[in-house]
Amino acid sequence: MKRSLVVAVVAVVIVAALAVAALTVLTPQRPRIEVVKIGVVYPLTGALAPIGQDQVNAIKLVFDEVNAKGGIKSLGGAKLEVVLGDTKGDPRVGADETERLITVEKVVLVMGAYQSAVTETASMVAERYGIPFVNPDSTSPLLTERGLKWFFRVTPHDGILVTGMLEFLKDLNERKGLNLQTLTVVYENTLFGQDTGRIIKENAAKYGFNVILDLQYPARSPDLTAEVEKIRAANADVVLFASYLTDAIQFTRKMKELNVRPKVVIANDAGHIHSDYLKAVGADSEYFFSREVFNPDLAAVKPAIREANEKFKAKYGKDMDGTIARAYTAALLVVDVLERAGSIDPESIRKALRETDWPEEKVPMPWRGIRFDEKGQNVLAGGLVVQLQEGVYRTVWPWNVATVDVKGVPFPGWQR
Amino acid sequence: MTELGPVLQALISGALIGAVYGLVAVGLNLIYGVVHVINFAHGEFLMLSMYIALLMNALMGTNPFFALPVAVPIVMLTGLLVQRYLINRTIDAPILIQSFVTFGLLLVMQNGVMLIFGPNYYSIRVTELEGVLEFGYVRVSVGLLTAAVLSVLTILGLHLFLTRTYVGTAIRAIGQNRFAAQMIGIPVKRLYELSFAISTGLAAVAGLVLTPLIWMHPTIGEIYILKAFIIVVLGGMGNVLGAFVGGIIIGITESVSALFLMPSLKEAVALIIFIIILLFRPRGLFGRAVRI
Numbered sequence: 158m159k160r161s162l163v164v165a166v167v168a169v170v171i172v173a174a175l176a177v178a179a180l181t182v183l184t185p186q187r188p189r190i191e192v193v194k195i196g197v198v199y200p201l202t203g204a205l206a207p208i209g210q211d212q213v214n215a216i217k218l219v220f221d222e223v224n225a226k227g228g229i230k231s232l233g234g235a236k237l238e239v240v241l242g243d244t245k246g247d248p249r250v251g252a253d254e255t256e257r258l259i260t261v262e263k264v265v266l267v268m269g270a271y272q273s274a275v276t277e278t279a280s281m282v283a284e285r286y287g288i289p290f291v292n293p294d295s296t297s298p299l300l301t302e303r304g305l306k307w308f309f310r311v312t313p314h315d316g317i318l319v320t321g322m323l324e325f326l327k328d329l330n331e332r333k334g335l336n337l338q339t340l341t342v343v344y345e346n347t348l349f350g351q352d353t354g355r356i357i358k359e360n361a362a363k364y365g366f367n368v369i370l371d372l373q374y375p376a377r378s379p380d381l382t383a384e385v386e387k388i389r390a391a392n393a394d395v396v397l398f399a400s401y402l403t404d405a406i407q408f409t410r411k412m413k414e415l416n417v418r419p420k421v422v423i424a425n426d427a428g429h430i431h432s433d434y435l436k437a438v439g440a441d442s443e444y445f446f447s448r449e450v451f452n453p454d455l456a457a458v459k460p461a462i463r464e465a466n467e468k469f470k471a472k473y474g475k476d477m478d479g480t481i482a483r484a485y486t487a488a489l490l491v492v493d494v495l496e497r498a499g500s501i502d503p504e505s506i507r508k509a510l511r512e513t514d515w516p517e518e519k520v521p522m523p524w525r526g527i528r529f530d531e532k533g534q535n536v537l538a539g540g541l542v543v544q545l546q547e548g549v550y551r552t553v554w555p556w557n558v559a560t561v562d563v564k565g566v567p568f569p570g571w572q573r
Numbered sequence: 574m575t576e577l578g579p580v581l582q583a584l585i586s587g588a589l590i591g592a593v594y595g596l597v598a599v600g601l602n603l604i605y606g607v608v609h610v611i612n613f614a615h616g617e618f619l620m621l622s623m624y625i626a627l628l629m630n631a632l633m634g635t636n637p638f639f640a641l642p643v644a645v646p647i648v649m650l651t652g653l654l655v656q657r658y659l660i661n662r663t664i665d666a667p668i669l670i671q672s673f674v675t676f677g678l679l680l681v682m683q684n685g686v687m688l689i690f691g692p693n694y695y696s697i698r699v700t701e702l703e704g705v706l707e708f709g710y711v712r713v714s715v716g717l718l719t720a721a722v723l724s725v726l727t728i729l730g731l732h733l734f735l736t737r738t739y740v741g742t743a744i745r746a747i748g749q750n751r752f753a754a755q756m757i758g759i760p761v762k763r764l765y766e767l768s769f770a771i772s773t774g775l776a777a778v779a780g781l782v783l784t785p786l787i788w789m790h791p792t793i794g795e796i797y798i799l800k801a802f803i804i805v806v807l808g809g810m811g812n813v814l815g816a817f818v819g820g821i822i823i824g825i826t827e828s829v830s831a832l833f834l835m836p837s838l839k840e841a842v843a844l845i846i847f848i849i850i851l852l853f854r855p856r857g858l859f860g861r862a863v864r865i
Binding site: 346372373374375377379380382383384386387389390402403406407410413414415416433436437 | 579582583586587590693694695696698703705712714717783786787788790796797824827828829830831832835836837839840
């Protein structure tokens, strides 16, 4: 009996000692976080290297500024560190690099990767490891249709951008008291054109437009007379193009030659806003519209864009373009998310991303803000419409970021 | 008129661009008919003359048509050297080997130009040719009309040269029987060189007349060479006139079928017509006519 009492006392003492030891070892405040590693995967060698480098520069610019001002405050002033991964523009390499950043470098979040195909594979790796993937700039609609839990896309995707053109036309009707009804959609026969054509045809009726001519043509055609002849015969109010450079030039020349004058000509970006297009037929395409994601003149109407552009230009000596501005925006978002998460635990970062609700004035892009839906798509992002006025593309829509008013509607004709 | 207008427009535009296609095909056909070599690089000579025009335009502001007296001789000289140093050496080799030579030439020329000018698209604006002639509904650009007229004149000139001159007759003789021609004292290799130079010269003319109408790119030759192959077979291998008529047929077929069917089917329709014609005339439309 006495013996067992001794055993019990000894046992209690040991347990108590262990508990105290455990408390002293485990609770001293969690080790201070000195550095937060952010993985950044972009094409840094190969044909796309200049674009990838621009984006990395934009991200570093944001992080350097935060670090200079004392780091992430909710993490005790932790500094942000960019860890680069070079995708070489290859989906397979992009996936490998993302894996390396997550497993070897222990990054808490990954940003990238410009090309939709690379973003697709890289974000799958992040998903597997449960690390948040923030995509500033890939526009394939399918990326947010994969049911991923850790993928967040800040940019509008092609579906939003293309239907944006229809929204603009509807707004134009209302604002200018026009009665544009019929639509000819002209698109080249590769993926880009066919996607545009499909999205327009599926959605035109919703915006009150009737597609009267559905014109798919072979890309890089040497002669587009017959195509333009069909456009002329259909005589729709609006002609919408999805063409690359060479076809855009040929269409404009032929339309002038055959004197085809739709009330509105609008293009889905690509060839019609290329600098070589403006050189070749810019004077003729005055008053053409184009869909865009960004335009340099926005700095004049939105302070957040002006501020971002001034900082970027001061450091790198050139103006931002849409890709740079989106990388910059995503970097600002990552800083804000870490600040709100107050932890580098992936789940709390993901939660902070999901809870993002940025107002319009905070975003250095012409968007209504940043808020993610359950698929990870920023639902407040949208496109722009620009118009060629006196040889320069000026922002005309959405109305709140327009720098000039819409002119030349209906199209006054070629002989000016 | 409203019903007839678009059809008439398609016919006329198709015939005009078809004349230029024909000019490209005639050069290809001449080489096949005389030297019996398939010149895969034919389109690249067209491209070369475009870039010479571009260079002259950039340096001196020359109108592409005034570049003719410079660009055509340069391209012809290139063609002559190609025949002398590449084709003549493989003249008795199997057709596969000969094809490798001209196909290799295609790659070298494309990538050479890409190395110098980059993969950018260029275009030359010729304001003098931007006018439009109106005939009721039908509108024809001065540039396209000029291109077609120059193409027809060039082909006519070639035809006269081949039929009315002594040298032309000798070239045709080689085409009919190389060994017999050699036996009666025709300098076969010399005339091969001349034929190759003429053929590339035709491509150079085509390139220049197309310059104000289209963009240029190191790979632009491919667009025209593919059509030219179809046209050559359609018109009859080795037949100059046949190639010209074949060009116009392809041009019209493409523009009319694009009008009535989907434009993305226009090349398919041209190929279907091509197959149908070959079913009934296996040697081409003018296959039975006297070879040049």
